[in-house]
Amino acid sequence: MAPLxxxxxxxxxxxxxxxxxxxxxxxxxxxxxxxxxxxxxxPCYGRACTLWxxxxxxxxxxxxxxxxxxLGVVTRSxxxxxxxRRVKGGLMYGSRMDKLGDTFYKFALHLRQRxxxxxxxxxxxxxxxxxxxxxxxxxxxxxxxADNLYSVTAHVKDLVKDEIIEIKVKYLVGADGGKSVxxxxxxxxxxxxxxxxxxxxxxAIVKTNMPSFRNLNSIDxxxxxxxxxxxxxxxxxxxGYVFSQKLLEKYGGEQGVTLEVAMEEAKKAVSPxxxxxxxxxxxxxxxxxxxxxxxxxxxxxxxxxGDACHTHSSGSAQGLNTGVHDAIKLAWKLALCVQGIGKxxxxxxxxxxxxxxxxxxxDNDKTISMLISGQYPSxxxxxxxxxxxxxxxxxxxxxxxxxxxxxxxxxxxxxVNFEDxxxxxxxxxxxxxxxxxxxxxxxxxxxxxxxxxxxxxxxFSIVLFAGNPGYTRSSLISVKTALSDSQxxxxxxxxxxxxxxxxxxxxxxxxxxxxGVTPLGTVYLDESVKAHExxxxxxxxxxxxxxxxxxxxxxxxxMDGSGVERLKEYxxxxxxxx
Numbered sequence: 410m411a412p413l414x415x416x417x418x419x420x421x422x423x424x425x426x427x428x429x430x431x432x433x434x435x436x437x438x439x440x441x442x443x444x445x446x447x448x449x450x451x452p453c454y455g456r457a458c459t460l461w462x463x464x465x466x467x468x469x470x471x472x473x474x475x476x477x478x479x480l481g482v483v484t485r486s487x488x489x490x491x492x493x494r495r496v497k498g499g500l501m502y503g504s505r506m507d508k509l510g511d512t513f514y515k516f517a518l519h520l521r522q523r524x525x526x527x528x529x530x531x532x533x534x535x536x537x538x539x540x541x542x543x544x545x546x547x548x549x550x551x552x553x554x555a556d557n558l559y560s561v562t563a564h565v566k567d568l569v570k571d572e573i574i575e576i577k578v579k580y581l582v583g584a585d586g587g588k589s590v591x592x593x594x595x596x597x598x599x600x601x602x603x604x605x606x607x608x609x610x611x612x613a614i615v616k617t618n619m620p621s622f623r624n625l626n627s628i629d630x631x632x633x634x635x636x637x638x639x640x641x642x643x644x645x646x647x648x649g650y651v652f653s654q655k656l657l658e659k660y661g662g663e664q665g666v667t668l669e670v671a672m673e674e675a676k677k678a679v680s681p682x683x684x685x686x687x688x689x690x691x692x693x694x695x696x697x698x699x700x701x702x703x704x705x706x707x708x709x710x711x712x713x714x715g716d717a718c719h720t721h722s723s724g725s726a727q728g729l730n731t732g733v734h735d736a737i738k739l740a741w742k743l744a745l746c747v748q749g750i751g752k753x754x755x756x757x758x759x760x761x762x763x764x765x766x767x768x769x770x771x772d773n774d775k776t777i778s779m780l781i782s783g784q785y786p787s788x789x790x791x792x793x794x795x796x797x798x799x800x801x802x803x804x805x806x807x808x809x810x811x812x813x814x815x816x817x818x819x820x821x822x823x824x825v826n827f828e829d830x831x832x833x834x835x836x837x838x839x840x841x842x843x844x845x846x847x848x849x850x851x852x853x854x855x856x857x858x859x860x861x862x863x864x865x866x867x868x869f870s871i872v873l874f875a876g877n878p879g880y881t882r883s884s885l886i887s888v889k890t891a892l893s894d895s896q897x898x899x900x901x902x903x904x905x906x907x908x909x910x911x912x913x914x915x916x917x918x919x920x921x922x923x924x925g926v927t928p929l930g931t932v933y934l935d936e937s938v939k940a941h942e943x944x945x946x947x948x949x950x951x952x953x954x955x956x957x958x959x960x961x962x963x964x965x966x967x968m969d970g971s972g973v974e975r976l977k978e979y980x981x982x983x984x985x986x987x
Contacts, residue, residue, distance in 0.1 A: 412575035415441035416747045418563050419582045420546045420591050422448050424457070424522060425715030425732040426584030427529035427540075432471055432740035434536035436867040438747045441576060442533065443565050445545040448526060454691040455612050456522040457729035458641055462506070462514040463815025463842065464730045467737045469514075470865035470960055476528045481520030481642050487625035491797070493681040495620070498801035499627030499635065502725070502810040511844035511943060512816060513858060517625060519641045521612070522729065543568040546590055549581055551708055561710050579747055581711045582739070584732075587700070589717035595707040601700030601720070601771070606782045607652040607663070609671050610637075610723065611692035612645045616685040622646070629797050632656075633678035635781045637723075645690060649723065650678040651782050652694055666694045697722040697778050699771045705735075705760040709753060714739055719767045721774035724781050725813050731770055734815070738763055741867040741958040745984070750906055755983045758825045766818065773812070776803065818842060825957065827964040827979040829972075834952035835874075835965045836945025843960045846940045848912060848933035851920060857933060859940060863960050868908045870956040871976070873929055873968060874941055875913040876948035882925045884951055884968045889926060891973035898977035903987040914938045914948045955979065 419430045422444025433440040460468070460477070468474040485506045489499025506515040530540060547564040559577040566573050583591025592599060619626065619638070628636035634651030641647050652666065656674065660666055671692045676684045702718035715732035739759050745751030776786045780800040785792060789799050803809060811817030819841045822828045826840035837844070845860045863870050873888070875881055892899050899907065909930025917923030920932035935941055938948060946952045951968035955976065964979045966972035 410574070412562070412577050413441065414559060414577045415439045416578060417441070417580045417582060417743055418443065418561070418576055418578040419584060421583065421585035421589075421715075421717070422446070422526065422530070422540050422542065423584065423586065423715065424525045424529060424729060425736050426582070427526055427533060428471075428473075428733060428736040429582055429584060429714060429740050430538070430540070431473075431529050431533040431536075432736065432865075433744055433747075434533055434538050435471060436741065436744035438744050440538065441578070442538070442540040443544040443546055444540055444542050445568065447542045448530065448540070449542065451523060453521055453523040455610060455647070455693065457723075457726070458519050458521050458647055459639065459726040459729070460518040460520070460733070461726070461730050461814045462509060462512050462516070463818065464733045465514045465518055466512060466815075466845070466860060467733060467865075467959070470860065470863065471737070472864075473528065473532060474514075476532070477520055477525060478518060480524055480528070481518045482623075482640050483516040483518050484623075484625040484640055485516045487627065488621055489627045489629075490619075490682075491629040498629070498797060498804075500625055500637075500725075501801070501804040502813040503625040509814070509816065511846065513845055513860075519625075519639060519647070521642055521645075524642060525729075541565070544574070546585065547573065548594055549711070551710055579710070580743055582714060582743075583711065583717045584714045584736075585717055587698075587716045587720045589713065591711065592702060592713055592717050595711050597707055597713065598703035599700050600703060601698060603696055603698040604778070605654065606697045606722075606778060607657060607694055608649060608697065608722070609652050609666075609674070609692065609694050610647065610649045611671055611675065611689060612641055612647055613689040614644055614687040615646050615648075616687065617679070617682055619679065619682040628679055628682075630678050630680075633674065634783055635797065635800065636678050638679070648675050648679075650675065653782075663694055668692055699775055699778075701764070701767055701771055705764055706756065709756065712739060712743070712756075712759065719771065721771050722778040724774060724777040727770050727774060727813070730815060731767060734766075734818070735763055737865070737959050741865065744867045745906065750903055750984055752983055752985055754824050758823060758983075761823060762820045762825070766820070769812075773809070816842065820961065824982045825963060826961070827975075827982070829964060829966045829975050831967060831971070831975070833965075834946065834950070834967050834972075835954060837954070837962055837965065839962050839964050841962050843956055843962055844943050846943050848940060849936055851918075851932055851934065860960060862910065862931070862933065863956050865958050865960065867958050868906055869958065869963065869980075870908050870910060871930075872954050872956060873909075873911045874935075874944060874946040874952050874954060875911050875924065875968070876941060876946065876951040877915055878913055878924050880949040881951040881968065885924060885926050887969045888953070888973055889929065891970040892929075897973060898980050901977070901986050902980055902984050906984065912940060914941045
């Protein structure tokens with residue numbers, strides 16, 4: 410049988426693998442998704458269920474947020490209880506999200522993982538691509554011959570027909586979980602440790618006298634650590650608590666932890682509140698491990714994402730959120746390289762950006778999981794306070810809160826986060842998340858969010874913050890003149906990878922009338938000057954800001970001919986000549 414041919418083989422049909430495949434299809438590539446289980450037959454049980462604001466923003470850029478919000482339940486705040494009284498502490502990053510600044514997603518979204526997977530698979534199938542369920546990845550070979558564009562040959566077993574299929578692809582992505590076969594066959598280490606902590610997680614329909622019980626709450630328990638109380642889809646509640654060594658001994662080890670035991674201990678954990686179970690859909694007892702892959706890329710052709718390259722506890726719900734960030738970061742870079750537009754340096758930036766960031770997630774998780782379990786991390790050795798007080802101190806740090814919610818995630822200067830050595834033109838830095846803000850449409854005057862126009866279709870958005878044209882018109886003219894040169898970057902690189910916007914900070918009835926010159930791309934107005942203020946752009950000088958496809962800032966340059974030359978330097982580092 411002739412081998413199948415695709416651009417990218419994605420191994421693993423969970424949310425991360427499905428999201429990568431969906432994006433690749435959306436970006437005009439041909440992905441092939443294989444999954445050893447039949448997802449259509451799998452029950453809708455627990456696992457990851459919480460998406461934080463930045464993750465929802467990213468899903469919105471690829472048209473998935475609304476689909477998920479239609480099925481899930483949102484929380485905007487939460488309470489923390491100690492001995493039945495509301496006190497400061499607990500999951501403070503999930504409390505009072507109305508105070509969050511430059512995002513319109515001031516909430517968390519709760520939806521069981523299987524339902525998220527279903528929506529991503531449906532979105533993939535909307536592009537005419539069906540996943541290969543009941544197909545197990547067995548191995549791969551790489552042939553780097555000069556004329557061998559499809560240099561990876563993967564071997565996949567059809568578990569129904571009991572036969573091996575060959576698949577030729579340009580790239581291979583392992584999103585096949587913590588026991589990743591792709592990672593093992595690529596000889597990538599998975600360094601870290603498993604702890605002795607055991608936690609219970611369960612999804613149930615319950616009755617309780619807990620105040621505001623459909624909030625994202627937490628409870629201090631002397632015997633069961635810090636209790637997670639999380640509303641979930643379809644009226645369910647996710648309950649989580651520590652199953653101590655003392656409890657394990659009481660029930661004769663994990664094998665003695667039945668559903669009845671889990672329910673009985675849950676009732677004790679939430680005391681003094683009452684808890685009655687009407688139905689339990691799922692429960693598990695699991696150990697905590699923090700591990701990270703030695704690299705997220707091997708042979709320049711094999712990439713890892715999600716649990717395949719990092720695992721950690723559910724203490725602050727970072728697993729799925731971190732995996733979504735991996736998927737969003739990787740897919741557009743793969744797409745541009747598949748299409749012959751991106752350089753190898755663009756793919757190299759995936760590991761360079763994500764692995765140090767994931768290391769920070771894991772280091773944070775070690776601290777959080779120990780404090781939740783009632784133990785003192787080494788950094789707090791010698792402290793006398795109860796661990797719950799130290800955990801409160803930890804989450805009171807606004808930087809830690811924003812990092813947990815994803816809004817504070819930024820990346821250092823690099824080839825994809827290019828720092829112009831000239832004078833600063835904005836207070837936003839390359840590598841920072843793009844703040845969201847309302848702009849105004851011409852004519853109708855309707856408000857439109859900046860991030861909604863920065864939709865992720867594997868294109869760079871070049872935005873001229875044009876300020877007040879009374880001051881900046883000559884600069885706009887110099888930009889247009891520089892772009893018309895035969896050696897400018899728009900002449901050297903494929904035009905389809907760029908998208909242009911011009912945003913003046915004044916009111917007007919037409920783009921050209923306001924600017925005094927023909928606009929570059931689509932014009933939106935910043936009448937309140939809010940966008941210029943939030944990005945720190947002087948309306949009398951303006952600036953050009955490049956937004957990467959994933960809506961992080963790529964570079965900021967001056968709005969003149971020299972700025973256009975800097976853009977050529979930036980894109981030359983990551984894109985190939987057309």
